[in-house]
Amino acid sequence: MNKQKSYINFIVKRYFASRKKVKMISTTSVITIIGTFLGTFAIIAALSVMNGFRDMVFQRTRNMSPALTFYVKNTPEETQDNLLKELRESPDFSVATPTLERKMLISAGKYQQLAFIKGIRPEEYEGIMNIRPYLQEKQALTDDLAQTLFPEILLGLSLANRIGVSVGDTVTLVSLLDIRNYTAPSIRCVVRDLFNVTVFDYDYRAYMHLLDMQYLLDEPAYHQIETELVREKMLPLVQKDWQSRVPESLRVANWWEEHLELFSAMQIEKIATFLVLCLVILLAGFNLIASLVMLLLEKKWEIGILQSMGCASRDAYRIYFRLGWYTGGLGMMLGLISALLLLLIQQYFPFFVMPGAEDVYIFRYVPVIVNFWDVLFTVLVVSLLISLASLLPARRAARIRPLEAIRTKQ
Amino acid sequence: METIIAVNQLCKSYLSGGQSLRVLDHIDLQVRRGDFISLMGPSGSGKSTFLNIIGTMDAPDSGEIVIAGQNVTRMPETQLALFRQKHIGFVFQFHYLLPEFTIEENVAMPLMIGGTRRPEALKTAREILDYLGVADRGHHYPAEISGGEKQRAVVGRALINRPDILLADEPTGNLDKKSGQRMLELFKKIQKDFSQTFFLVTHDEHIAAIADINYQLDNGKLSKII
Numbered sequence: 001m002n003k004q005k006s007y008i009n010f011i012v013k014r015y016f017a018s019r020k021k022v023k024m025i026s027t028t029s030v031i032t033i034i035g036t037f038l039g040t041f042a043i044i045a046a047l048s049v050m051n052g053f054r055d056m057v058f059q060r061t062r063n064m065s066p067a068l069t070f071y072v073k074n075t076p077e078e079t080q081d082n083l084l085k086e087l088r089e090s091p092d093f094s095v096a097t098p099t100l101e102r103k104m105l106i107s108a109g110k111y112q113q114l115a116f117i118k119g120i121r122p123e124e125y126e127g128i129m130n131i132r133p134y135l136q137e138k139q140a141l142t143d144d145l146a147q148t149l150f151p152e153i154l155l156g157l158s159l160a161n162r163i164g165v166s167v168g169d170t171v172t173l174v175s176l177l178d179i180r181n182y183t184a185p186s187i188r189c190v191v192r193d194l195f196n197v198t199v200f201d202y203d204y205r206a207y208m209h210l211l212d213m214q215y216l217l218d219e220p221a222y223h224q225i226e227t228e229l230v231r232e233k234m235l236p237l238v239q240k241d242w243q244s245r246v247p248e249s250l251r252v253a254n255w256w257e258e259h260l261e262l263f264s265a266m267q268i269e270k271i272a273t274f275l276v277l278c279l280v281i282l283l284a285g286f287n288l289i290a291s292l293v294m295l296l297l298e299k300k301w302e303i304g305i306l307q308s309m310g311c312a313s314r315d316a317y318r319i320y321f322r323l324g325w326y327t328g329g330l331g332m333m334l335g336l337i338s339a340l341l342l343l344l345i346q347q348y349f350p351f352f353v354m355p356g357a358e359d360v361y362i363f364r365y366v367p368v369i370v371n372f373w374d375v376l377f378t379v380l381v382v383s384l385l386i387s388l389a390s391l392l393p394a395r396r397a398a399r400i401r402p403l404e405a406i407r408t409k410q
Numbered sequence: 411m412e413t414i415i416a417v418n419q420l421c422k423s424y425l426s427g428g429q430s431l432r433v434l435d436h437i438d439l440q441v442r443r444g445d446f447i448s449l450m451g452p453s454g455s456g457k458s459t460f461l462n463i464i465g466t467m468d469a470p471d472s473g474e475i476v477i478a479g480q481n482v483t484r485m486p487e488t489q490l491a492l493f494r495q496k497h498i499g500f501v502f503q504f505h506y507l508l509p510e511f512t513i514e515e516n517v518a519m520p521l522m523i524g525g526t527r528r529p530e531a532l533k534t535a536r537e538i539l540d541y542l543g544v545a546d547r548g549h550h551y552p553a554e555i556s557g558g559e560k561q562r563a564v565v566g567r568a569l570i571n572r573p574d575i576l577l578a579d580e581p582t583g584n585l586d587k588k589s590g591q592r593m594l595e596l597f598k599k600i601q602k603d604f605s606q607t608f609f610l611v612t613h614d615e616h617i618a619a620i621a622d623i624n625y626q627l628d629n630g631k632l633s634k635i636i
Contacts, residue, residue: 007523010528014511310492310494313491314488406502
């Protein structure tokens with residue numbers, strides 16, 4: 001710390017402490033401190049909770065999605081079989097399983113709904129999709145069709161509610177896209193179980209045995225080959241490698257790309273929340289300007305006297321700029337410390353229960369993830385707003401002429 | 411003896427009622443180190459304006475001022491602030507002590523502005539206050555001491571940097587007769603002890619009488635009173 005700085009800080013500290021004597025200035029200063037405190041706290045808390053929710057959605061989406069999907073729908077059966085064999089033999093993959101997917105009309109009684117139905121090999125598919133935690137009755141699809149009387153189906157809870165069915169009820173699947181000779185292929189299935197992932201994309205879906213679906217669609221080929229990796233971290237490299245090995249027309253997509261719209265929407269929501277909460281800081285910034293300008297009017301002659309003793313205009317600027325920072329910065333630091341303290345405790349030792357969340361989201365506590373870059377960015381933006389708000393009074397202080405200022409006291 | 415203030419052909423005008431009023435008209439002045447100068451004149455004659463220009467707080471329309479060998483007439487504001495801090499001390503009619511700071515801190519302020527560390531500056535301030543006879547008031551705030559004590563503290567603040575010139579604008583104007591007399595005696599003591607140059611502005615002949623050299627400012631013209 002240089003010598004000049006120490007005298008400026010000495011004056012700033014004394015001015016900051018003395019403001020309580022002037023009621024109006026004190027009130028606006030307190031509002032500024034509260035405003036920056038609340039704004040900083042709210043931004044960091046909101047972003048951290050959104051991170052927590054996003055992470056939860058990521059985890060659930062990942063649990064329900066294959067790492068890499070090979071879209072083989074338009075390739076010959078022979079190519080599909082060869083690729084499936086190649087993938088199963090590759091050391092990159094722990095699972096490679098064929099699937100079929102079709103948008104169909106699902107009906108029960110007078111209720112109908114269009115939904116995506118996926119045909120899977122139940123046992124193999126467990127390596128891809130960990131659906132068990134989300135099943136209401138913990139009853140997965142039967143792998144061996146010989147042990148079932150009717151085709152079975154797993155329905156997403158939202159879909160089931162839409163058509164008014166529950167476990168054990170019968171639904172009819174009609175593939176409208178496969179109408180031949182004025183009739184659409186259809187099949188009746190028993191609802192084996194309902195799942196509730198609390199991710200909209202999934203809770204309007206349904207799963208059935210691959211063979212039942214092939215029978216329904218009269219289609220022996222597959223639409224996709226879904227895979228899981230031995231080493232998750234290798235995903236980008238493996239994807240690139242296999243994309244170059246398969247025909248160009250065959251698309252290889254990872255789980256992230258498959259849900260890009262959802263993730264982008266969540267990111268936009270996070271940015272929008274941040275911007276809206278910045279308005280709180282902006283409001284505190286206007287308060288800061290008001291309190292500093294009032295203080296400057298009150299103490300204009302003191303700046304004049306300091307200037308007569310050798311205080312330069314730039315030092316008068318620094319005094320008021322730092323005074324702004326003492327006020328706004330205090331609020332920001334209080335907001336930052338209390339937010340980090342509470343949120344990190346919530347992240348590692350959750351205590352804040354979200355009312356009703358256990359029933360709806362299958363978790364009890366508010367999910368929180370404190371992200372270093374979010375915190376840093378928040379501090380930078382709040383700092384920028386405090387600096388901008390301090391700039392105007394500081395520039396006015398720097399423009400004070402000593403004689404004119406001293407005369408205001410006479 | 412060394413010339414500490416040299417004023418050459420100094421002019422300053424103000425606009426008054428739409429007309430230009432020249433308060434300083436081609437003024438020349440030489441002040442030697444250790445001189446005690448008084449400047450008298452009726453109200454509105456431009457005494458304070460002249461003092462403020464010498465103190466670099468105001469700028470002339472034309473002419474030149476050299477203080478301690480440096481031409482301050484066209485010095486940039488940042489350099490002027492530094493110049494004031496090193497070479498000039500002010501004693502105003504009103505005390506103008508900063509209310510949030512103790513007397514010691516007020517007196518130490520010019521040193522701190524100049525870059526001296528606070529403990530050292532406060533130590534020097536205590537020594538000055540002791541010299542001025544108000545050492546026991548060092549820890550008090552301006553609102554807690556008398557007018558005479560305040561004015562002594564202001565003298566201390568003006569002296570602490572050992573300035574080349576001490577400018578005083580009606581320094582006793584706000585004091586009772588007794589306190590005013592003590593203040594003048596103090597000025598003479600300081601002049602004697604430190605060979606301090608004084609430039610005092612007053613409209614009171616009795617006060618002016620303590621100076622070694624007296625000047626009169628009237629209708630913009632400066633004349634020596636013999």
